[in-house]
Amino acid sequence: MGSRPLLVLVCAMAALGGAAISPVAGAHGTGNATSSHARIVSLAPSVTETLFAVGAGRDVVGVSEFDNYPPAVRKLPRVGTFLTPNVEAIAALRPTLIIGLANSANQREIHALVEMGYPTLMVKEDSIAEIERSITIIGNRTGHPRQANKVVAGIQNRISKVRRLMSCVIDRRVLMLVGHDPLVAVGRGTFLDQLLALAHGANIADGLPGSWPRISMEYIIAKKPQVILDGQMGTGSSTPGDFWSRFPIIPAVREHRVHGYPTDPTLTPGPRIGETLMMLVRLIHPEAFGSGVVTAEETGPEPARIATASDLAR
Template sequence: MGLYRLAAAAALCAYALALASPGNAAARMRIVSLAPSVTETLFALGAGPDVVGVSQYCDYPPQVRDLPRVGSFLTPNLEAIIALRPTLVVGLELSSDVRQIRALNSMGYPVLLVSDDSLQQIETSIETVGARINRQPQARRLVAQIQTQIAAIQQRLANVKPERALMLVGHQPIVAVGAGTYLDELMRIARADNIAANAGQQWPHLSMEYIIAMRPEVVLDGSMGTDPSSSSGFWERYPAIPAVRDHRVFGYAEDPILHAGPRVGQSLEIIARMIHPEAWDRAAGGAHN
């Protein structure tokens, strides 16, 4: 406990000095991020220079690659965090009961937890972080930009027919995007009927028998990355699936699709273009008339 008390005293002292220093409060902070979505938000709000440590999964923007690693939101490295003398630690609500997070709180380190399981939560987390680091105007502009991107895609897809779709994040086992995730929400905005939405789980494990019976018209397969040939042998065994028969099995890159956060509008467009390419082909054709 002696070490914890000493660290807590040092943290409170550093925090008090930061508050007492002249100049912009945001520039004085030492922020540790425990999740990729949080890191992206901080950089999108212009607080990148204040970030002194990130999670092991943070890889965007490129500047984060040289920052110290402090574990993840579920397994934070307490010693590594303390060594960085943070004035703010930002993580996800999922980690609220993690022992290290409770320890940081008890030692006096300011901790902010946000959520990113839906579009609303992503927007709220941006505004919450912005308010906490005194960047409210930047947060409002960022949320407005995301809303504009989404509205433009919704308008483009207004008259398309929904397609039965399946989105996978892994093959062994077959793990799909289910209801209650921001990716399921993006699929619905992209005018897709998610065949895994009724499985009752956020990340359901599906059998091939179920997939064949549900006859998806489009398959988005994260195991393929951006190389359509990488899993061609896997899907060629199931020609009865409409998506396979019609050559509508597409790979997608984890970045940005699996990254909740400020680039969610970009992720939506990527998904929508794979499910409804005709909406963009039609617009391109009209531009030449």
């Protein structure tokens, strides 16, 4: 599965305005899925990644339409999306636990599953803290608390390392886009906004309302971003490189700091957010690596090659 579904997913959340509901408890108390006969259905890619990361992957019997990581999930049955889960498909899998994301769009379906007697856990992953908490909750609920703690510790260690190594680096103004038609940016309060701040990127969309705000070209030009990170989503024939070349007045375009990024794992609020942070550091402050401020040994393996505006324009 390509990157477009993830972009569609994020933009759908933008349309919802980040609305959420409280976690839904299991129909019969805690609804633990720790027995040898556990059958877990995941309703979101990030939840699926977490289940596999904490060691519960073998118990997963169904996943959402957008799941593609780890590769083992590609052969599992699909049960709709986290916005519109398919109640009938989920029930057919006879789950002992259903895990998804708390949001307003799927409230009817989730409550229907609870009424049918299926233990259901909804988690929130809007911020780094919530991502770490969801990993811990899922690990505890599935009987893998020790591995969950290790996953969270790995994220925290990488964040601490970046804070230490980048402490003397000056922020750059950054625009991070997830959509082109319309232009949709990473907004304030999201986990990506927090990762940008950790990477010493000053998010120019922080002044706009909403977690995933629509943004105008006039606003972008006025804010003068020094780096543009573009998710390459669009319905037209032009690539993002072609698009940005029309605006040399923007410092990021003039200084050749327009970059594409891989939407997976970038847009997934799960166990791999440490990798995303490393990628953002490299894109926003590449000179930090060349100058020795940050080394490959200190930050871990280099992420996959990132497309530049020149590449995208070809």
